[in-house]
Amino acid sequence: MSTKQKRILIGIIAALALITAMVVMILFNRVAMNPEGTIGNTAGNLNNSGLFCEYNGNVYFSNTFDGGSLYAMSTAETDIRRLNTLQVQNILAGGKYLYYFQTGSTSTTGFGQVQGMKSFDRCDLNGKGTTALTKDVVVAGQLVDNYLYLLTSTNAGPSFYKVKIDNTDKTALTSTAINPACAQDGIIYYNGTETDHYLYALNTDGDTVSEVWAGNLWYPVLSGDYVYYMDVANNYRLCRYSLSQNVVEVLTNDRVDCFNVGNGFIYYQKNGNAPQLICMRTDGTNAFVLAEGNYTDINMTSQYVYFRAFDDEITIYHSSIGSNTYTSFTAAFDAIPVK
Numbered sequence: 001m002s003t004k005q006k007r008i009l010i011g012i013i014a015a016l017a018l019i020t021a022m023v024v025m026i027l028f029n030r031v032a033m034n035p036e037g038t039i040g041n042t043a044g045n046l047n048n049s050g051l052f053c054e055y056n057g058n059v060y061f062s063n064t065f066d067g068g069s070l071y072a073m074s075t076a077e078t079d080i081r082r083l084n085t086l087q088v089q090n091i092l093a094g095g096k097y098l099y100y101f102q103t104g105s106t107s108t109t110g111f112g113q114v115q116g117m118k119s120f121d122r123c124d125l126n127g128k129g130t131t132a133l134t135k136d137v138v139v140a141g142q143l144v145d146n147y148l149y150l151l152t153s154t155n156a157g158p159s160f161y162k163v164k165i166d167n168t169d170k171t172a173l174t175s176t177a178i179n180p181a182c183a184q185d186g187i188i189y190y191n192g193t194e195t196d197h198y199l200y201a202l203n204t205d206g207d208t209v210s211e212v213w214a215g216n217l218w219y220p221v222l223s224g225d226y227v228y229y230m231d232v233a234n235n236y237r238l239c240r241y242s243l244s245q246n247v248v249e250v251l252t253n254d255r256v257d258c259f260n261v262g263n264g265f266i267y268y269q270k271n272g273n274a275p276q277l278i279c280m281r282t283d284g285t286n287a288f289v290l291a292e293g294n295y296t297d298i299n300m301t302s303q304y305v306y307f308r309a310f311d312d313e314i315t316i317y318h319s320s321i322g323s324n325t326y327t328s329f330t331a332a333f334d335a336i337p338v339k
Helices: 003-029 330-334
Strands: 052-055 058-063 069-074 081-084 086-094 097-105 119-124 131-134 137-144 147-154 157-164 171-174 182-184 187-191 199-203 208-213 217-223 226-231 237-242 247-252 256-262 265-270 276-281 288-292 295-300 304-309 317-320
Touching: 052 086, 058 086, 069 086, 086 137, 097 137, 131 147, 182 217, 187 217, 217 256, 226 256, 237 256, 247 265, 247 276, 256 295, 265 295, 265 304
Parallel strands: none
Antiparallel strands: 052 058, 058 069, 069 081, 086 097, 097 119, 119 131, 137 147, 147 157, 157 171, 182 187, 187 199, 199 208, 217 226, 226 237, 237 247, 256 265, 265 276, 276 288, 295 304, 304 317
16 A cells, blocks of 8 residues: 555544544434423422422432432432532423523532523433523423423513523513413413413414413412312412313312422412411312411422421421321431531
8 A cells, every 4th residue: 555545544534533523422412302291390399499300200309408409319218319519499300301490509519510600401310411501580491392481580571482402492482471380281371460360371382372261360280170270369269170161169268378289189388377288189178287387389299298488498398198297308408418
């Protein structure tokens, strides 16, 4: 082989090596799309700050004992581990990724992680590979298939838009305050906030809006045939509306501050001179007081309900679904790594 031929061969090999490296880099950085029907979290959790999110046998949560750092565990509360030290809320999960609004950093983070700024992020299910998708202040966000629907706060007022999970195809939808928390089968259900409080449906296949019911509701949560909601016109009592029967049922006449629905139960915070955290069946029967006092951030998984006292931003309490007792979630405190 002549010297010229050797040089040509070396050039070809070098070019092929460069092309291979570029292809590998592109494939490595490519964001995997989600399975059809993906929904990031339940409406009840997201309406309560989205501090817990159950996905594929794991629960991802904001450990307020550790400054709100991102943790994971089994649904039975075993194998509790810290994923990163970002202070998170509005946790979503789907496919190979987690998404969350991070409001700061609790300590020094690893190389490549976002530090010291508010942003809405995507990361791997192990908490690594954090990527900031937007620095907008996210009021509420939901994952529907391969798009994030985000309600953000700006100096000019609310902004509601969608963006693909690979941070492309950002599309402004409206300047109306739409809470995207309640989503099912590609449809986002939300209450009006401007001229009325009707129930509306946003079909994410084309992002078209239709009126579902001319009610007067707040924080709709869809479960089966029913939409659970706070009745604005009647002191925010808790009701449910049957989509198929067009019938309203009053579940309690208590004034409700916040609530969550799941696994056949409703948990709600009763407002008034004698505030209480109350549990009842989804038809309003068998109500009992779980805890005396003011509680907030009621989050549910398949096995537990989690909540915290209104005047305590650190302590997490938990109770088995349907149980009439609760305790401090000390295992989350014990899982904090020793410095």
